[in-house]
Amino acid sequence: MRKKYLVGAVILVLAVGYLFYLSFSSSVSYYVTVSEFYSKGTELYNTDVRVAGTISDPIDWNAEDVELSFTITEGGKNMEVAYRGARPSGFKAGSSILVEGKYSPEGIFMASQLIMKCPSKYELEE
Numbered sequence: 742m743r744k745k746y747l748v749g750a751v752i753l754v755l756a757v758g759y760l761f762y763l764s765f766s767s768s769v770s771y772y773v774t775v776s777e778f779y780s781k782g783t784e785l786y787n788t789d790v791r792v793a794g795t796i797s798d799p800i801d802w803n804a805e806d807v808e809l810s811f812t813i814t815e816g817g818k819n820m821e822v823a824y825r826g827a828r829p830s831g832f833k834a835g836s837s838i839l840v841e842g843k844y845s846p847e848g849i850f851m852a853s854q855l856i857m858k859c860p861s862k863y864e865l866e867e
Contacts, residue, residue: 772839776816791841796832824852824861
């Protein structure tokens with residue numbers, strides 16, 4: 742009788758641990774920079790990935806079609822980004838951003854989500 746409870750408890754602990762592992766591993770999302778993305782060659786093409794960079798001009802916002810196209814830059818490399826959706830607040834040239842989506846064969850990163858990175862509120866005094 743006692744052996745049944747022990748086996749049941751072990752199975753329960755393993756099941757809960759496995760579910761915790763699955764939920765934690767799916768919520769952790771890494772990103773690469775623009776230069777790291779291009780250095781990996783075609784390895785990351787057509788896969789969901791997050792890319793970090795700085796927004797640079799020109800920014801093309803079409804409010805009627807809710808389309809946004811812009812360039813992100815980092816490490817001397819540039820990446821064209823196209824996004825369909827609302828323009829995030831604080832979106833301007835020079836801001837840091839994470840774009841999530843897929844890199845298309847046409848050489849444009851098709852973003853499904855834009856995540857603005859918060860600027861540091863603490864800076865060194867002169």
